[in-house]
Each structure stands twice: as structure tokens, then as C-alpha cells.
Amino acid sequence: MDQAARLLHSVFGFPEFRPGQAEIVQAVLSGQNTLAIMPTGGGKSLCFQLPALCREGVTVVISPLIALMRDQVRALRAAGVEAGALTSGNTEEETEEVFQSIDDGRLKLLYMAPERLASGAALGLLRRARCSLIAVDEAHCVSQWGHDFRPDYLRIGELRRALRVPLAAFTATADEETRAEIVNRLFDGEAPATFLRGFDRPNIHLAFAVKDSPRAQILRFAAARRGQSGIVYCATRAKTETLAQALREAGHGAVAYHGGMEADERRQVEARFQREDGLIVVATIAFGMGIDKPDIRWVAHADLPKSIEAYYQEIGRAGRDGSPAETMTLYGPDDIRLRRSQIDEGAAPADRKAADHARLNALLGLAEALGCRRQVLLGYFGEAAEPCGNCDLCDRPAQLFDATEAVRKALSAVLRTGEWFGAGHLIDILTGSATAKVRERGHDQLPTFAVGRDLSKPAWGAVFRQMMGRDLLRPDPDRHGALRMTEAARPVLRGEATVTLRRDTVAAAGEREAVVR
Numbered sequence: 001m002d003q004a005a006r007l008l009h010s011v012f013g014f015p016e017f018r019p020g021q022a023e024i025v026q027a028v029l030s031g032q033n034t035l036a037i038m039p040t041g042g043g044k045s046l047c048f049q050l051p052a053l054c055r056e057g058v059t060v061v062i063s064p065l066i067a068l069m070r071d072q073v074r075a076l077r078a079a080g081v082e083a084g085a086l087t088s089g090n091t092e093e094e095t096e097e098v099f100q101s102i103d104d105g106r107l108k109l110l111y112m113a114p115e116r117l118a119s120g121a122a123l124g125l126l127r128r129a130r131c132s133l134i135a136v137d138e139a140h141c142v143s144q145w146g147h148d149f150r151p152d153y154l155r156i157g158e159l160r161r162a163l164r165v166p167l168a169a170f171t172a173t174a175d176e177e178t179r180a181e182i183v184n185r186l187f188d189g190e191a192p193a194t195f196l197r198g199f200d201r202p203n204i205h206l207a208f209a210v211k212d213s214p215r216a217q218i219l220r221f222a223a224a225r226r227g228q229s230g231i232v233y234c235a236t237r238a239k240t241e242t243l244a245q246a247l248r249e250a251g252h253g254a255v256a257y258h259g260g261m262e263a264d265e266r267r268q269v270e271a272r273f274q275r276e277d278g279l280i281v282v283a284t285i286a287f288g289m290g291i292d293k294p295d296i297r298w299v300a301h302a303d304l305p306k307s308i309e310a311y312y313q314e315i316g317r318a319g320r321d322g323s324p325a326e327t328m329t330l331y332g333p334d335d336i337r338l339r340r341s342q343i344d345e346g347a348a349p350a351d352r353k354a355a356d357h358a359r360l361n362a363l364l365g366l367a368e369a370l371g372c373r374r375q376v377l378l379g380y381f382g383e384a385a386e387p388c389g390n391c392d393l394c395d396r397p398a399q400l401f402d403a404t405e406a407v408r409k410a411l412s413a414v415l416r417t418g419e420w421f422g423a424g425h426l427i428d429i430l431t432g433s434a435t436a437k438v439r440e441r442g443h444d445q446l447p448t449f450a451v452g453r454d455l456s457k458p459a460w461g462a463v464f465r466q467m468m469g470r471d472l473l474r475p476d477p478d479r480h481g482a483l484r485m486t487e488a489a490r491p492v493l494r495g496e497a498t499v500t501l502r503r504d505t506v507a508a509a510g511e512r513e514a515v516v517r
């Protein structure tokens with residue numbers, strides 16, 4: 001499993017597993033027959049691709065979706081993995097190449113269209129390829145009663161039996177009849193390890209709050225939950241120490257935990273947390289992997305996590321016992337700048353950085369959500385949901401307003417100053433504050449000077465933050481974090497798109513409104 005976690009990072013470039021993936025990967029790796037029911041977009045390909053890389057021999061992937069197979073093969077090759085496809089779309093050379101890499105013993109993943117199974121040669125081919133695992137995508141195609149029935153899928157069971165290799169079946173179709181049919185036809189009725197877990201953790205209350213005075217906000221949140229076990233996640237080691245100290249001074253049992261501590265000391269904290277009621281651990285992301293405490297009642301983020309996957313994993317440590325649990329994630333423009341610059345300054349190649357920015361955008365989209373947060377979160381993982389009634393935005397729906405004009409004014413201030421300034425200076429210009437810096441640069445002469453007097457400075461701060469959250473503006477690390485316009489903002493500037501923002505955060509930005517219910 002360690003190797004799988006390493007490859008997750010080095011080959012696929014993902015910082016952590018998505019919900020459910022780790023358990024499935026573990027089962028497949030250990031050679032069990034598995035059936036995983038995952039929503040589309042949930043990340044099932046990884047659940048057979050990773051084990052394929054860890055195991056001896058070749059993993060044969062059967063899928064009816066030829067275009068998708070070809071995409072996956074291309075992506076795998078780009079990541080340096082030996083993968084090939086045998087489909088009707090192949091050129092002769094492509095097929096020749098696949099056979100060559102089979103015979104060289106280089107191939108790790110062989111994608112096959114179901115038609116290939118029809119010929120009597122299929123078994124011989126799989127033997128020749130030293131097939132050690134069969135992965136079946138869209139496994140519901142084996143169901144004769146479904147819309148997607150593929151007669152060729154009926155041969156898969158035979159192949160499994162003849163080769164005596166484990167089989168991992170995947171589908172997004174969860175109804176019981178289909179599942180039973182998959183078990184009958186692919187596994188001869190012998191129940192495989194089955195994974196059917198939606199991503200939702202309905203007992204966890206979701207909430208985000210704009211970070212204005214983080215220490216006070218965390219102290220308030222903890223004070224309302226005195227005596228309950230909780231975790232506060234921080235972005236830096238130093239912060240875990242100071243926050244733990246502040247919590248102790250407020251009368252809580254609280255300890256810091258981070259990767260810089262001696263292993264012994266860390267184990268002690270883990271043991272204490274497991275054992276004691278009502279302890280607060282203030283930790284970096286180093287805390288959590290080995291923690292299996294069912295009654296963690298709350299998780300707070302003093303800083304924005306680095307991706308939506310990390311967020312899900314961290315809040316997911318709360319309420320494993322199914323009883324109500326609460327979360328609160330603080331975020332602000334500094335978090336956005338920090339996370340962006342961590343990506344930009346990392347050593348990853350450009351396409352991976354782009355993907356990391358996209359994953360950060362997903363989390364920011366959740367932070368700046370206009371409606372039910374659970375819908376946004378589950379939607380990201382491919383699961384549809386109704387408004388949940390258990391998040392801050394269901395508790396108190398956001399008031400929305402058409403912010404297109406304000407956003408255009410902000411963009412115009414950014415562009416007219418050459419994309420060289422941060423939000424503070426831009427807001428001075430918009431609100432007509434003739435500060436020394438504004439006058440020195442002649443920015444009081446710009447047509448945008450004072451065009452935004454209708455909003456207060458804190459309200460403009462909220463507009464800029466939401467614009468950064470929507471990735472309309474991005475801080476440029478090569479310009480000391482100056483805000484630059486992104487491609488996504490162009491349609492707004494051209495008048496081809498409108499922008500809806502949350503009024504409450506705009507209006508409340510200056511008022512330090514209590515964020516705890």
C-alpha cells in the first residue's frame with residue numbers, strides 16, 4: 001500500500017486518494033475479487049491502474065468505451081506507463097506495437113474492447129500476455145436486462161475461471177438487481193469484496209467562514225464545543241504551537257502535533273487523543289493517517305487546505321460514529337495566495353501545475369459556493385444530491401446579487417494599472433482614496449479612479465476575494481503577488497458573461513460577524 005501511495009503521487013500526480021479509492025486499491029492489490037460501485041467521475045480508473053503498476057504481470061482492462069480507452073492509454077503513456085489497447089480503431093502498426101511490448105514483457109496494462117473476447121483466441125492472447133488481473137469497466141454491461149447489454153461480456157467469467165486470476169469489476173449502476181447479476185455472471189455467484197459507498201457523510205455539518213481574526217474565530221468555535229474532541233488543522237508548524245497555547249490559555253486541553261516533532265512525542269499525542277475525551281489536537285496535515293477515533297466531534301481548518309480532496313479527507317475524520325459532527329474552514333485572500341504560490345513555485349511540470357490549480361479552484365469554488373455546499377462537494381466527486389439541510393448555506397441561504405458591474409470595474413482597475421498591484425491599492429483607486437502611493441503613480445488621474453464609491457472598502461475586499469475564488473484574478477508570484485486577470489475573466493470584460501456573487505459576505509465583510517451558529 002505504501003508503494004501504491006507513492007505511485008499515486010509520482011505517476012498520477014495526485015496528493016491523496018479520493019474517497020473510497022484507498023480501500024478499493026487495497027483490496028485489488030491483495031488479490032481479492034472486487035466489485036466497486038462508484039459514481040461516474042469518482043475516479044475508478046485509478047483503482048485498477050495503480051494495482052496494475054504494483055502487481056506482477058499484465059492487467060487486462062475490458063471496456064466498451066473505445067474513445068475513453070484510447071484516452072487512458074495516451075494519458076498513461078504520457079506518465080511513463082507501458083499501456084496499450086487492442087480495439088477496432090487501431091492501425092496495424094499500433095496493434096503490432098502492442099504485441100511487441102507484450103512479448104518483450106514490458107506491458108503493464110492492456111485495454112481490450114469486448115469484441116476481442118468473442119474470438120476463440122482471447123484466452124490464448126491473455127495467457128501470452130501473462131494476464132494477472134482482469135479489470136472490467138462498465139460491469140453492468142453484463143446484465144441482460146440493462147440498456148447497455150454486451151453479449152461479449154458474458155465470456156469474461158469463463159476467462160477468469162480459465163486464467164485463475166482475480167477480477168475487479170467497476171460500475172456506476174448501483175441497483176441491487178444489476179449488482180446481483182454482475183456477481184452471478186462475473187464471479188459465478190461467489191460474493192466479491194464489494195464497495196458501495198456514496199461519498200456523502202450526512203452527519204458532518206459543513207461550514208466555511210471568511211478569515212478575519214483566525215485565532216479569535218478558532219477560540220470561539222472551540223468554546224462553543226468545550227469538552228468535545230476536535231482537530232484544528234493549520235498550514236504551518238509554528239501556528240500549531242501558538243494556537244495550541246492559546247487554546248490551553250482559554251482552558252481547553254490542547255496539544256500541538258506536526259512532522260517536526262520527535263516520533264515518540266507524536267505517538268504520545270496520538271495515544272492521548274485516542275484515549276482522552278475532549279482533547280483538541282492542533283496539527284499540520286501530518287496528523288490523521290493513523291487516527292481511528294470514532295467520536296471526533298469537530299474539525300476546524302485555521303487555514304485553507306490545499307485541495308478539495310484534502311479538505312474532504314480532513315473533515316472526514318470527524319463523526320465516524322455517525323453522530324452529528326461539525327466543521328469550519330477559514331479562508332481568505334492570503335490562503336489563496338499561499339496555495340497558488342506553493343503550486344507555482346513547486347517543481348512539478350506545467351501540466352501538473354495546471355491540474356493542481358484546477359483542484360485548488362474546486363476547493364475555492366466550494367468556499368465561495370452560492371448554494372448548498374454538499375451539492376458542490378458531492379458534485380465534484382460525481383454524485384448528484386439535493387440541498388442537504390446540514391451546511392451553513394442551507395442553514396442561512398446566501399443572498400446573491402448581480403456583481404457584473406463591480407467585477408468589470410475591478411478588472412478595469414487591474415488592467416489600467418498594468419496588472420502590477422495588489423487588492424489594497426486597487427481598492428484605494430476604486431473607492432477614490434488619494435493615498436500617497438495612488439498620487440505618486442498618477443492613479444488618481446485614471447478613469448477608474450473613484451468609480452467604485454458605491455461599495456465600502458471591506459465590501460470591495462470581499463469582491464476581490466470572491467473574484468480570486470472564481471479564478472477571475474490570480475496573484476502572480478513573479479510580481480510579488482500582484483493580481484492579474486485570467487482567461488476566465490475575458491468574457492466578463494467583453495460583456496459576454498455575468499457574475500453572481502454573495503451579497504452577505506460583501507455586506508458583512510466589515511462587520512466581523514460571528515461565524516459560529
Ligand code: ADP
Nearest residue numbers: 014016017018039040041042043044045046309
Ligand atoms: P470515472 O470513475 O468516471 O472512471 P475517472 O477515473 O476518469 O472517473 O476519474 C475522474 C477524474 O478524477 C479524472 O479527471 C481523474 O484525473 C480524477 N482523479 C482520480 N483520482 C484522483 C485523485 N486521487 N485525486 C485527484 N483527482 C483524481
Ligand code: ZN
Nearest residue numbers: 372388391394
Ligand atoms: Zn447544504
